[in-house]
Amino acid sequence: MKVIKGVLEEELENSLRQEAAFRKALEALPQGALVKKKIKGHSYFYLMRREKERIRFHYLGKISPEEIKKHEDAKKMRKKYREQLSLVKKQISFLRKALDAKEIRSA
Numbered sequence: 001m002k003v004i005k006g007v008l009e010e011e012l013e014n015s016l017r018q019e020a021a022f023r024k025a026l027e028a029l030p031q032g033a034l035v036k037k038k039i040k041g042h043s044y045f046y047l048m049r050r051e052k053e054r055i056r057f058h059y060l061g062k063i064s065p066e067e068i069k070k071h072e073d074a075k076k077m078r079k080k081y082r083e084q085l086s087l088v089k090k091q092i093s094f095l096r097k098a099l100d101a102k103e104i105r106s107a
Helices: 002-028 065-099 102-106
Strands: 033-039 042-051 054-061
Touching: 002 065, 033 065
Parallel strands: none
Antiparallel strands: 033 042, 042 054
């Protein structure tokens, strides 16, 4: 049983490192989502961000296609990291429960 416990502890450590890495990657991405508004036939871009409980729109004006692509890529990466973070959190929860199991502790 000591071998199994050691493997579970090692996997828990790896999962905790992964969680920290995903959180750091999320913080590195630009915050907010790009919103395109049409006003009197003209397109204007705003950066929509949550500040505490409120949603704020910050005017960006007319931006280049490269900037648009950058924001779209950041949005995709943020979604990917959040999904991975969710899976890692579930794995951490499972591993902690497994390590607290009576059979593992008594060995």
